[in-house]
Amino acid sequence: MTNIVSGNSLAEVAALIGDPARANILQALADGRALTAGELAWHAGVSAQTTSGHLAKLTEARFIALEKQGRHHYFRLASPEIATAMEALMIVAANGPRRYRPTGPKDQAMRTARTCYDHLAGWLAVTLADRLSARQFIVLSDGAAAVTEEGHRFFRDFGLNLDEPKNTRPLCRTCLDWSERRSHLAGRLGAGLCQRCLDLGWIKRGRDSRAVTFTPQGVEGFRDTFGITLP
Amino acid sequence: MTNIVSGNSLAEVAALIGDPARANILQALADGRALTAGELAWHAGVSAQTTSGHLAKLTEARFIALEKQGRHHYFRLASPEIATAMEALMIVAANGPRRYRPTGPKDQAMRTARTCYDHLAGWLAVTLADRLSARQFIVLSDGAAAVTEEGHRFFRDFGLNLDEPKNTRPLCRTCLDWSERRSHLAGRLGAGLCQRCLDLGWIKRGRDSRAVTFTPQGVEGFRDTFGITLP
DNA sequence: TGAATGCTTCGGCCGCGGCCGAAGCATTGG
DNA sequence: CCAATGCTTCGGCCGCGGCCGAAGCATTCA
Incomplete structure (x- = not known):
């Protein structure tokens, strides 16, 4: 293998977008607005628990950023680069x-x-x-x-x-x-x-x-x- | 779900890149050259049979294009758009x-x-x-x-x-x-x-x-x- | 303070898909 | 024509990861 690092990270990044629920979440956020975990669960088409797991993964990878407001957790895309990659x-x-x-x-x-x-x-x-x-x-x-x-x-x-x-x-x-x-x-x-x-x-x-x-x-x-x- | 079509295809496209073996294959082809199935198997780090399956999927999705030369099957990236998406x-x-x-x-x-x-x-x-x-x-x-x-x-x-x-x-x-x-x-x-x-x-x-x-x-x-x- | 709401964590189920061995075609070369 | 090479197809194994129910925090509101 010539370049393990980039190979892995390319696959990791793509795999993160490659799940239907997560792709729906990212697309729901694609307009730059911030949405709550509940709203994103609806967009994703899966339960709140499952969505929570997805959001944790996306947050850890810095695809999305979390802002807490009271009992609501607002998520937004973390950077224009994510939007660019999705568009590509x-x-x-x-x-x-x-x-x-x-x-x-x-x-x-x-x-x-x-x-x-x-x-x-x-x-x-x-x-x-x-x-x-x-x-x-x-x-x-x-x-x-x-x-x-x-x-x-x-x-x-x-x-x-x-x-x-x-x-x-x-x-x-x-x-x-x-x-x-x-x-x-x-x-x-x-x-x-x-x-x-x-x-x-x-x-x-x-x-x-x-x-x-x-x-x-x-x-x-x-x-x-x-x-x-x-x- | 607001937009099933784009949601699914985004996930499908990303999932296709999101497998380590396939990502390695695509990166091996990223310089625009054509490589044989055997060479790609080596790059992918998996067996020839498994690689064959991956190549079939990538070809069907038109990520890569196949050109047969005798008993060798040469694969290359099908479009600059794929390369652009990988770069993004x-x-x-x-x-x-x-x-x-x-x-x-x-x-x-x-x-x-x-x-x-x-x-x-x-x-x-x-x-x-x-x-x-x-x-x-x-x-x-x-x-x-x-x-x-x-x-x-x-x-x-x-x-x-x-x-x-x-x-x-x-x-x-x-x-x-x-x-x-x-x-x-x-x-x-x-x-x-x-x-x-x-x-x-x-x-x-x-x-x-x-x-x-x-x-x-x-x-x-x-x-x-x-x-x-x-x- | 207790109930309601929003979200996360935990545990366990289950199916999709990647993986390889064996076998089957195609092409080349002796 | 047979053997070697390159690639694909088939079948079955297996593990990762997505999924949900139940339970556990955190915040708000009455």
């Missing part, structure tokens, strides 16, 4: 052999717009990246992304402060979308756009899904500000 | 709790320079990205990357044809390095650089490891062409 696995899953794939309304909503850790994904996010690129606010060159001068102005006017948590995270990076198979915006810009749209009341997070829904103001706002007509 | 998992593994991590010479060689699917990774690759960026041949802006005009000239002079398989792959994208925790170059540029260095005889692939070694010409070449002094 989803892309592999989407590339796999064709399989039974029920396309219900829930699934359709997910494909239209959803949150991905802290930014937007799905049709909306891909279209958004297109429009911003067409208007020269960002430059998407071969999978890479950068904000232009005009872009900085535009985003400032839109109410984003992109300078805030400087150097802690890339400003703007692309993230391959598993449903659209094209790039959308992540990084500080992606997160900021998502948060601003939530603050403006343009979109609302689903109750128990990563899918987001549009408010009437959102339909108007996306049309007027970004030139996007919702389907 | 390695990053999570590196971020995990500190653990016993033997740093032998093999490991040291891996950290200095190794192949990652079809491009270079490790200290060499990260330093290379730095130098190219400092000389304005590429622009690394916040995790994104683009080739400049001068860069195109420089790479052409170096013997790279970056126009060849156009539109099939991003020209230049960054890839987070698990050992250095910084970005190196992937995409067509990263693959081209790696291939060119191999063609020039600057580096050689290890026999049974992803680590690469430097030839005397390589030491000279990296110094004269890129201004990199090898450690």
